[in-house]
Amino acid sequence: MRKLWRSGEPFIWLTGGALATALIMVGGLLAIIVVNAGGFFWPSEVVRLSLKDGKVLTGPIVEREPIPGRADVWRLKVKVANRDLYGADFVWVDESAIARRERPADAAVIERTEWGLLIGTITALKEGGAVVASGPAAWGEIARRLPAAASLRDEIRTIEKRDIGGINHEQEKIRLRLRGLEARGVTGGAEIDGLRAQLAGLQERYKAQEARLAELRGKQTATMVVLADGGKEKELPLAQVVDVSFPNTMSVPAKLGAYAADVWHFVSEDPRESNTEGGVFPAIFGTIMMVMLMSVIVTPLGVLAAFYLREYARQGTFVSVVRIAVNNLAGVPSIVFGVFGVGFFIYAVGGTIDRLFFSEALPTPTYGTGGILWASLTLALLTIPVVIVATEEGLAAIPRGMREASLALGATKLETTLKVVLPAVMPSILTGLILAMARAAGEVAPLMITGVVKLAPALPVDGFWPFVHFDRKFMHLGFHIYDVGFQSPNVDAARPMVFATTLLLLAIVVLLNLFAIATRNRLRRKYATSAV
Amino acid sequence: MPVTLNPNASAASIMETPMVEIERLSLWYGAKQALKDVGMSVPKHRVTAYIGPSGCGKSTLLRCLNRMNDLVDGVRIEGAIRIGGTDISDPALDVTELRKRVGMVFQKSNPFPKSILENVAYGPRILGVRNRTDLDGIVERSLRAAALWEEVSDRLHESALGLSGGQQQRLCIARAIAVEPDVLLMDEPCSALDPIATAKIEELMLELKNSYTIVIVTHNMQQAARVSDYTGFMLLGELVEFGVTRQLFTNPRDRRTEDYITGRFG
Numbered sequence: 001m002r003k004l005w006r007s008g009e010p011f012i013w014l015t016g017g018a019l020a021t022a023l024i025m026v027g028g029l030l031a032i033i034v035v036n037a038g039g040f041f042w043p044s045e046v047v048r049l050s051l052k053d054g055k056v057l058t059g060p061i062v063e064r065e066p067i068p069g070r071a072d073v074w075r076l077k078v079k080v081a082n083r084d085l086y087g088a089d090f091v092w093v094d095e096s097a098i099a100r101r102e103r104p105a106d107a108a109v110i111e112r113t114e115w116g117l118l119i120g121t122i123t124a125l126k127e128g129g130a131v132v133a134s135g136p137a138a139w140g141e142i143a144r145r146l147p148a149a150a151s152l153r154d155e156i157r158t159i160e161k162r163d164i165g166g167i168n169h170e171q172e173k174i175r176l177r178l179r180g181l182e183a184r185g186v187t188g189g190a191e192i193d194g195l196r197a198q199l200a201g202l203q204e205r206y207k208a209q210e211a212r213l214a215e216l217r218g219k220q221t222a223t224m225v226v227l228a229d230g231g232k233e234k235e236l237p238l239a240q241v242v243d244v245s246f247p248n249t250m251s252v253p254a255k256l257g258a259y260a261a262d263v264w265h266f267v268s269e270d271p272r273e274s275n276t277e278g279g280v281f282p283a284i285f286g287t288i289m290m291v292m293l294m295s296v297i298v299t300p301l302g303v304l305a306a307f308y309l310r311e312y313a314r315q316g317t318f319v320s321v322v323r324i325a326v327n328n329l330a331g332v333p334s335i336v337f338g339v340f341g342v343g344f345f346i347y348a349v350g351g352t353i354d355r356l357f358f359s360e361a362l363p364t365p366t367y368g369t370g371g372i373l374w375a376s377l378t379l380a381l382l383t384i385p386v387v388i389v390a391t392e393e394g395l396a397a398i399p400r401g402m403r404e405a406s407l408a409l410g411a412t413k414l415e416t417t418l419k420v421v422l423p424a425v426m427p428s429i430l431t432g433l434i435l436a437m438a439r440a441a442g443e444v445a446p447l448m449i450t451g452v453v454k455l456a457p458a459l460p461v462d463g464f465w466p467f468v469h470f471d472r473k474f475m476h477l478g479f480h481i482y483d484v485g486f487q488s489p490n491v492d493a494a495r496p497m498v499f500a501t502t503l504l505l506l507a508i509v510v511l512l513n514l515f516a517i518a519t520r521n522r523l524r525r526k527y528a529t530s531a532v
Numbered sequence: 533m534p535v536t537l538n539p540n541a542s543a544a545s546i547m548e549t550p551m552v553e554i555e556r557l558s559l560w561y562g563a564k565q566a567l568k569d570v571g572m573s574v575p576k577h578r579v580t581a582y583i584g585p586s587g588c589g590k591s592t593l594l595r596c597l598n599r600m601n602d603l604v605d606g607v608r609i610e611g612a613i614r615i616g617g618t619d620i621s622d623p624a625l626d627v628t629e630l631r632k633r634v635g636m637v638f639q640k641s642n643p644f645p646k647s648i649l650e651n652v653a654y655g656p657r658i659l660g661v662r663n664r665t666d667l668d669g670i671v672e673r674s675l676r677a678a679a680l681w682e683e684v685s686d687r688l689h690e691s692a693l694g695l696s697g698g699q700q701q702r703l704c705i706a707r708a709i710a711v712e713p714d715v716l717l718m719d720e721p722c723s724a725l726d727p728i729a730t731a732k733i734e735e736l737m738l739e740l741k742n743s744y745t746i747v748i749v750t751h752n753m754q755q756a757a758r759v760s761d762y763t764g765f766m767l768l769g770e771l772v773e774f775g776v777t778r779q780l781f782t783n784p785r786d787r788r789t790e791d792y793i794t795g796r797f798g
Contacts, residue, residue, distance in 0.1 A: 399640075399642065401642035404638065405642040405704070406644070407603070408631055408635065408636035408638075409632070409635070410630075410658055412628055415658055424645050
């Protein structure tokens with residue numbers, strides 16, 4: 001036994017086993033996420049189940065499990081959708097109660113802007129109440145009209161968001177200037193009259209846009225009639241139809257096409273129906289912008305602090321204490337940083353900014369409430385130990401001879417630091433930044449109280465001056481996962497979306513890291529230094 | 533260039549122009565005295581070697597000449613050092629100006645993690661040379677002077693860390709002479725090199741002494757005998773003997789010097 005241990009074999013197995021265990025756990029987690037997320041976009045077959053008691057259920061089967069406490073009896077979970085007709089998206093059915101299973105070719109899965117999926121048979125197309133086409137001919141006519149309906153919907157959205165949004169933006173600015181003037185005691189005069197005239201002009205423009213909207217909405221008269229299970233009919237305006245598919249008749253290439261389109265919609269569109277439908281684009285945008293902003297803040301701050309600690313401060317007890325404190329900062333629960341962010345950044349700093357520069361908007365806070373800037377600052381604070389420690393280690397690894405060589409050439413300490421030490425320590429700084437970004441992208445708790453919201457009305461970057469709005473609240477993939485998974489009114493329907501969002505978040509973290517790693521490797525090649 | 537000196541002359545009576553004059557120099561690291569009352573003068577355009585066992589203070593003495601000891605905490609220095617007539621121990625003296633006049637090559641080659649060209653151009657840039665053509669000229673001249681130009685002229689933009697140990701050390705010499713110092717200090721420049729690279733550097737030193745005053749610290753007595761015109765033997769912080777190299781090696785005046793060079797200790 002002793003001999004065996006001394007041979008080293010068991011220790012190799014022990015180390016290998018530890019690595020294997022870690023890999024299996026991480027791999028298993030990834031596999032669960034990938035499998036669940038990947039299946040979300042696949043157009044699954046629609047099955048029509050006729051039960052022995054005469055009821056009919058149509059929809060994809062999403063789960064099959066044994067009934068608890070009874071051996072060999074299984075039940076199915078069917079996504080019948082049609083929440084507006086039945087009240088619930090999912091129905092459990094005992095397999096023993098099923099009389100017949102069919103795969104009807106005419107079963108349509110309709111994605112709409114409200115109420116989730118609609119599953120049924122398309123029976124007619126109506127225009128202003130009058131039937132235009134019915135039976136099998138109806139679908140042909142609907143398919144012809146859908147693109148026009150979609151572009152009409154987009155046009156209305158553009159007017160609402162961009163044109164009317166722009167008018168609102170300007171009105172708000174003028175209103176604030178008026179309030180500012182009033183606060184200073186100006187109640188009349190040319191300036192106020194001018195502003196009032198501008199307001200009136202804007203009101204005119206608003207009315208014109210309203211009229212245009214009304215006209216466009218007036219065109220949305222076409223509806224389709226869908227016959228659902230139990231003989232219920234639903235009249236659905238074409239304006240609400242996002243997509244219609246017949247999964248039972250789709251070929252594999254067609255399904256792949258639909259899959260790709262669904263993935264694209266997921267990453268490029270705004271969420272609908274309290275985040276349980278639609279895409280996650282605002283959350284992707286918010287996550288990336290927040291991480292970038294955090295990087296821009298944390299890198300200079302952390303690097304400068306590390307330079308002082310290692311290059312300038314006299315090494316002694318005090319510096320050691322500071323170093324220990326910085327290292328321990330990394331172990332403070334992130335929610336504590338969040339609370340600090342609220343107390344210091346939002347209330348103290350933001351509140352002061354509001355009093356000084358945005359007093360006309362008070363009591364509505366501008367910077368004195370959660371926003372992307374404060375969230376980024378809070379995360380920068382959270383990740384600064386990582387950057388400091390990595391930079392300090394890099395500085396310690398730079399040979400003394402390199403600094404001496406520069407000093408011996410008559411360079412000052414500053415010149416040495418900037419021209420020799422900084423380039424040599426760059427790879428270490430990037431290592432720290434990689435770790436910081438990975439940490440920040442996955443952090444949720446401090447964000448929840450410093451500026452992340454369930455649904456942000458606008459992106460932090462848009463077409464209105466000053467284009468980047470650091471005071472805006474934003475959406476974040478990590479919070480989105482929590483919100484959709486645990487705060488959603490329809491958890492079952494939203495569950496695949498949780499996995500898809502998780503996969504996306506992981507992909508973004510990996511992408512950000514790959515970018516930083518590529519930069520670091522390029523720098524390393526350039527300087528070919530052994531110091532990591 | 534062979535040096536013709538009277539082998540019987542004592543150090544003090546040699547008719548040379550002194551470049552560096554050291555007077556009653558003592559140095560303490562904290563409470564420990566590392567140099568004791570050292571006095572000597574280094575003649576211009578000659579190679580002067582310091583030999584002695586490890587810890588005898590020869591590197592410390594060398595580093596006094598460009599005030600690199602300033603970087604060490606708790607150093608205290610007494611006495612005077614004049615280089616070209618200027619007292620360099622004056623606290624008001626700008627050490628960067630001094631170091632531009634007194635170049636240094638270290639024991640371990642320490643090129644910057646930059647290209648070969650940038651390594652040599654580093655000093656001139658610090659001095660404020662911005663013109664590309666001027667810089668290229670300085671780089672070529674320095675690399676030629678360091679006998680490295682033929683080997684690296686086609687890869688000036690590659691990393692200096694890709695060079696061999698001997699090439700790196702010659703690059704460090706080129707970097708040091710790019711700012712055209714008066715004095716070149718060499719702290720055991722060959723201790724990490726193989727015999728062939730060492731021979732090249734020694735050859736180079738004989739070449740360079742036409743333009744620079746060289747002070748070298750070495751462990752290797754043969755090296756001191758081969759390259760230097762004057763040698764100082766140090767022991768426990770004292771300069772035991774200083775004189776013309778040939779005389780010191782063939783006819784040492786001090787018993788301790790004789791013991792050391794004949795290998796009886798050290």
